[in-house]
Amino acid sequence: MTMARMRFQIYRYNPETDTKPYMQDFVLDDVQPGMMLRDALLRLKEQDETLTFRHSCGEGVCGSDAMNINGTNGLACITPLAGLREPVEIRPVPQLPVIRDLVVDMSQFYHHYRSVKPYLIVHDPEPEVEFRQSPQEREKLDGLYECILCGCCTTFCPSFWWNPEKFRGPAALLQACRFLVDSRDQATAERLEDLEGPYRLFRCHTIMNCVNVCPKGLNPTAAINTIKRLMVKDMI
Amino acid sequence: MTFRAQGMRAWLLQRFSAAYLALFVLAAVLWLATGGSADYSGWRALLGRPVVSVAFALFFLSLFFHAWVGIRDVLMDYVPNLKLRLLLLVAVALLLMGLAVWSALILISVYLS
Numbered sequence: 001m002t003m004a005r006m007r008f009q010i011y012r013y014n015p016e017t018d019t020k021p022y023m024q025d026f027v028l029d030d031v032q033p034g035m036m037l038r039d040a041l042l043r044l045k046e047q048d049e050t051l052t053f054r055h056s057c058g059e060g061v062c063g064s065d066a067m068n069i070n071g072t073n074g075l076a077c078i079t080p081l082a083g084l085r086e087p088v089e090i091r092p093v094p095q096l097p098v099i100r101d102l103v104v105d106m107s108q109f110y111h112h113y114r115s116v117k118p119y120l121i122v123h124d125p126e127p128e129v130e131f132r133q134s135p136q137e138r139e140k141l142d143g144l145y146e147c148i149l150c151g152c153c154t155t156f157c158p159s160f161w162w163n164p165e166k167f168r169g170p171a172a173l174l175q176a177c178r179f180l181v182d183s184r185d186q187a188t189a190e191r192l193e194d195l196e197g198p199y200r201l202f203r204c205h206t207i208m209n210c211v212n213v214c215p216k217g218l219n220p221t222a223a224i225n226t227i228k229r230l231m232v233k234d235m236i
Numbered sequence: 237m238t239f240r241a242q243g244m245r246a247w248l249l250q251r252f253s254a255a256y257l258a259l260f261v262l263a264a265v266l267w268l269a270t271g272g273s274a275d276y277s278g279w280r281a282l283l284g285r286p287v288v289s290v291a292f293a294l295f296f297l298s299l300f301f302h303a304w305v306g307i308r309d310v311l312m313d314y315v316p317n318l319k320l321r322l323l324l325l326v327a328v329a330l331l332l333m334g335l336a337v338w339s340a341l342i343l344i345s346v347y348l349s
Contacts, residue, residue, distance in 0.1 A: 162312075196244060198242045198243045198308075202243035202244070202246065203313070205309065
């Protein structure tokens with residue numbers, strides 16, 4: 001029914017002992033139907049315990065196991081083995097510094113995320129009761145709040161590769177949009193002002209790699225366009 | 237939004253100039269396809285009409301601004317060395333300004349003789 005054996009090529013790099021990264025061949029026997037890539041990696045780790053990767057929930061919710069699978073970013077835990085071209089080539093997500101094997105340093109990614117102030121900012125005195133929001137207002141957050149910050153989109157964005165320090169990246173911009181369209185947020189002008197300039201937002205050239213790879217099916221490009229529309233509205 | 241609006245301004249400029257370029261090229265192609273001006277005197281007569289002259293001036297202006305934003309984007313993405321990038325940006329700006337002056341002189345010359 002399914003192939004019983006699969007071949008893998010996995011990026012290995014331990015900065016403490018290796019002078020440079022290399023690809024290691026693995027063979028996995030007894031591949032079961034319905035197996036995800038994460039299951040395979042866990043079994044390969046039994047073969048070679050030094051193989052290092054992040055993972056946690058195993059169902060596409062925590063966003064830990066983002067990696068580059070056959071050239072495309074994705075979450076290992078929700079990527080079925082069936083249909084993957086062999087040998088399955090697994091690398092860390094591009095651009096970010098490798099800590100070890102498939103584990104990357106996400107500092108830059110989080111820096112951009114923090115920079116968009118991903119929380120509600122309210123200037124009025126806080127209400128005695130909870131912040132009210134109509135179902136219509138709440139609906140505007142759909143497609144934005146679901147982001148799990150796995151980093152698949154930002155690390156697959158050429159604009160981020162070219163200007164990693166300055167361009168916020170799709171994930172952070174999606175979150176910027178999420179708070180800009182929130183009816184309870186009162187910092188619209190400041191948020192828009194902060195994204196001005198040629199780099200932070202406007203390095204996006206609607207390449208749309210982000211949309212292609214988002215494991216949650218979100219659309220950062222649309223969010224970026226929403227921000228541009230809000231900027232035009234704010235200007236006139 | 238402050239006047240620092242380099243990102244937004246450039247982006248709007250790109251959009252508006254693109255729209256005008258598309259319309260102008262479409263109109264020009266249609267006009268050429270339906271006969272157009274076959275000779276030098278025909279072109280002179282055409283550009284002697286202020287409406288056409290202004291349309292051409294706007295076309296050149298849109299073209300150069302559009303080119304500026306586009307090339308600036310390319311240089312910002314592909315030339316990480318800031319000194320080299322600045323040099324190239326200045327070169328492109330000078331070239332485009334030179335072309336703008338040249339096209340202005342051509343358009344004006346029709347009215348001077």
